[in-house]
Amino acid sequence: MSLPAVAVGDELEGRPVTVTRADLVRYAGASGDLNPIHWNERTATAVGLPGVIAHGMLTMALAAQFVADWAGDPAAVRSFSTRFTRPVVVPDDDQGATVTLGATVKAVDDDGSVTLGVTALGPDGKAVLGKALAVVRAR
């Protein structure tokens, strides 16, 4: 399996992903991160947050999934690193919060590795992930 042909500077087609309170509860259970700031309004506001926020690791997982889908093989994702720059506040409604994922090709190496600079913008258009880099290599 080979990766889609790209050159440095190419922008991948982005996609919006929606995160609802139910998604947070599901991720809390699946990951074992039961921190109440991700499901309990009372706790979130008590520690100074504007409301319940998504797990940074959920946003990272969704961004990794975006990269895996582009690669066409989840096992092609060799590394992923990011900074959590802003919280994603998830309202208590059926619409949830929308995070817009995208990526730019930062490097294409001789061994076929592609380094992507991944972007994730919150509902207000501001970056929720910073310095996000994924290295993808076909198996």
Place this chain on the structure above:
Amino acid sequence: MPLDASFVGRTWPARTYRVGAEKVREFALAVGATDPVHTDAEAARAAGHADVLAPPTFPVVFTWEATREVVDDPALGLDFSRVVHRDQSFELHRPVVAGDVLTTVVSVAEIKELAGNDVVTFRCDVTDPDGEPVLVSTATLVGRAGEAS
């Protein structure tokens, strides 16, 4: 209160985690990983994996548990209720699949102080039963300075 800098380089006793197919399926569902290689063993084998494939950030399930034990070590002096997760990285030497028995060793890679906040980077080295490296993850946590510390 500044953190105990002597923790840098220290490691904690290894922990072992057995990757289960149902846990991988549950995690895949939670992160929108819809490729059948995550949920269907036949599809995974057809793609060259021994069993269902874990999504790239799945290792957080066991590395976070191992790291949390260190974070909670009172000797380190980090107040978990004031901790913010700032950075995370995964470097996968090979894919993680159901059936893997993985050993995690947590170490403190770096302790810094930034604008009065404690910044600690934890590193998890994950190996298979033969001692072969499977992945390395790092998590940088910021302990926000308390009012009365």
